Amino acid sequence: MFAKLPLTAIRAFESAARLGGFKAASAELFVTPAAVSQQIKTLENLLGSMLFVRTPHGVQLTANGERLYSKVHLSFLDISSSMSSLKPPADSNTLRVSTTPAFASLWLIPRLAKFYSEHPDIHVSVETSNEVVDLFRDSSVDLAIRCGFRDFPDLYSHALMREQFGVFSHAHWKQEEAEASLKLINIRWATASPASISWASWCAAANHESWLSNAVYREYNDEHFALQAAIAGHGLTLASTVLAADYVANGLLIPYRPDIKIPGAQFSAVCVPGRERSGAVKQFLAWMVKVIAACHTDYPVARDDASQAVTKRRTSLAI
Numbered sequence: 001m002f003a004k005l006p007l008t009a010i011r012a013f014e015s016a017a018r019l020g021g022f023k024a025a026s027a028e029l030f031v032t033p034a035a036v037s038q039q040i041k042t043l044e045n046l047l048g049s050m051l052f053v054r055t056p057h058g059v060q061l062t063a064n065g066e067r068l069y070s071k072v073h074l075s076f077l078d079i080s081s082s083m084s085s086l087k088p089p090a091d092s093n094t095l096r097v098s099t100t101p102a103f104a105s106l107w108l109i110p111r112l113a114k115f116y117s118e119h120p121d122i123h124v125s126v127e128t129s130n131e132v133v134d135l136f137r138d139s140s141v142d143l144a145i146r147c148g149f150r151d152f153p154d155l156y157s158h159a160l161m162r163e164q165f166g167v168f169s170h171a172h173w174k175q176e177e178a179e180a181s182l183k184l185i186n187i188r189w190a191t192a193s194p195a196s197i198s199w200a201s202w203c204a205a206a207n208h209e210s211w212l213s214n215a216v217y218r219e220y221n222d223e224h225f226a227l228q229a230a231i232a233g234h235g236l237t238l239a240s241t242v243l244a245a246d247y248v249a250n251g252l253l254i255p256y257r258p259d260i261k262i263p264g265a266q267f268s269a270v271c272v273p274g275r276e277r278s279g280a281v282k283q284f285l286a287w288m289v290k291v292i293a294a295c296h297t298d299y300p301v302a303r304d305d306a307s308q309a310v311t312k313r314r315t316s317l318a319i
Contacts, residue, residue, distance in 0.1 A: 006039075006042060006043055006046060008039055009039040009040065009042045009043040009046075010043065010072060011029070012025060012029060012031075012035075012036045012039035012040055012043075013039070013040050013043055013051060013065075013068070013069070013072065014069065014072045014073055014076055015028050015029055015036070016036055016040060016052070016059070017051075017061055017065065017069040017072075017073070018069070018073060018136070018137045019137065020058070020059075020137075021058050021059055022036045022037050022040075022059065040052065047064075047068075049062075049064045050062050050064070050065070051064060051065035051068060052065055070136075073136055073139075074272070074273075074274075077139055077272065077274070078274075080139075081278075093121050093122045093123060093279070093280050094122075094123045094125060094280075095122055095123065095124050095125065095142050095143065095280040095281065095284055096125045096127060096140055096141050096142045096143075097124055097125070097126050097127065097141075097142065097143050097144070097145065097284070098127045098128075098129065098133045098141045098143070098144040098145070099126065099127075099128060099144065099145040099146070100128060100129070100130055100147070101128040101129075101130065101222065101224060102222055102223045102224045102243055103145060103147065103242075103243065103267075104126050104128045105128075105224055106223075106224060106227070106243040106244075106246065106247075107242060107243060107245075107246070108126065108145070109126065110246060111291055112124060112126075114287075114291070115284070115287050118287065119283055119284075119287070122280050122283065122284070124284070127141065130222075132144075132146070135155060135270070135271060135272050136154075136272060139272070142271060142275055142278070142280065142281050143269055143270070143271045143275070143281050143284065143285075144269070144270050144271065145160070145267060145268070145269050145270075146267070146268055146269075146270055147163065147264075147265045147266065147267045147268075148265050148266070148268075149265050149266070152268065152270050155270040155271060155272065155273065156270065156271050156272070156273045156274075156275070156276045157268050157269070157270045158268060158269045158270075158276070158285060158289075159266055159267075159268050160266075160267040160268055160269055160288060160289070160292055161242060161266070161267050161292050162263075162264065162265075162266050162267070163240045163241060163242040163243075163264035163265060163266075163267065164240070164241045164261040164262065164263060164264050165197050165202070165238055165239065165240055165241070165261060165262040165263075165264050166238070166239070166241055166244075166255055166256075166257075166258060166260065166261045166262075167202060167206075167236050167237070167238055167255065167256040167257060167260070168227070168230055168236065168237055168239055168244050168247070168248070168253040168254065168255055168256065169230060169235075169236050169237075169253065169254055169256050170230055170231055170232070170233045170252070170253065170254075171251055171252060171253070171254055172233075173233075173236070173254070173256070181216070182211060182214055182215040182216070182235075182236075183215060183216045183217075183218060183234060183235030183236070184199055184211065184215040184216070184217050184218070184235055184236055184237075184238075185217075185218045185219075185220065185226045185229050185230055185234060185235045185236065185237035185238075186199065186217050186218065186219045186220075186226075186238075187219075187220060187221070187222070187223055187226050187237075187238070187239070188219055188220065188221045196262070197238070197262055197264060198238075199211070199212060199215075199238055200212060201262055202238055202260060202262055205260050205262070206257050206260045216235075218234055218235055223239055223240060223243050224243075226239055227239055227243065227244060227247060227253070230253060231247065231252050231253060236256060238262075240264060241261065241264075242267065245295065269285055269288065
């Protein structure tokens with residue numbers, strides 16, 4: 001039934017599509033780039049369709065290549081999962097979670113002790129980056145926690161919580177400081193946001209427009225640093241209520257004008273469709289939902305109407 005399947009060519013194609021090039025695929029498969037190219041040409045001839053567009057800067061999947069890759073990659077994941085289920089469970093309960101450094105350090109890691117007390121047999125490996133991990137390319141990541149304004153139609157997605165942005169100061173800050181020597185801590189966002197999260201929008205809502213011209217600004221490229229600066233007394237910071245919640249609870253930060261908040265993005269847990277049913281991912285998701293529900297006074301809990309629908313993967317390799 002499967003005797004004529006060109007498995008070597010299919011494996012070369014999957015590796016090149018996932019890694020974004022023949023050279024990277026050759027390194028993974030321990031063959032030469034020419035051998036990878038030849039295998040893919042064999043597959044293209046067999047199918048009668050181009051799978052890659054060759055350019056001076058590399059290769060890019062065609063529409064047919066994208067469709068084939070989506071199916072082949074998921075099939076390989078299923079095969080790998082089936083084989084893993086037959087192995088001794090030495091590492092089967094290791095859960096690899098990808099998220100941003102700020103969310104990991106300010107929200108997730110401080111709560112992991114509670115998870116371990118409930119699930120001592122599951123080891124959580126937290127991998128941090130401000131770059132979005134392509135879960136279809138990097139199958140080593142089981143679950144990603146993302147914060148954004150867009151949906152993830154290609155992935156299983158579970159809405160967790162919505163963040164808002166408010167102003168926070170160190171515990172002993174007084175209003176007189178704003179009049180004498182106002183310092184505002186600004187966050188330089190790595191990516192553009194469709195929402196207006198800025199001192200200008202907050203000051204407009206709070207009727208503090210004069211602050212914008214009178215303040216001295218301190219700037220950081222990560223919310224973690226901005227919050228640390230506020231705790232150290234370097235000024236007021238406009239930050240996520242989700243990430244500042246523990247500092248507020250511990251008395252290290254206090255909200256200034258808590259009645260004024262700017263709507264932010266939504267935190268969601270996402271994974272390749274099907275992985276949400278695996279034991280470790282399922283238990284971790286259930287735990288997160290429970291913890292977030294207990295903190296609903298600190299930030300709004302996002303609601304899913306149902307499990308997100310999964311549609312075709314985009315023609316772009318990068319998510």
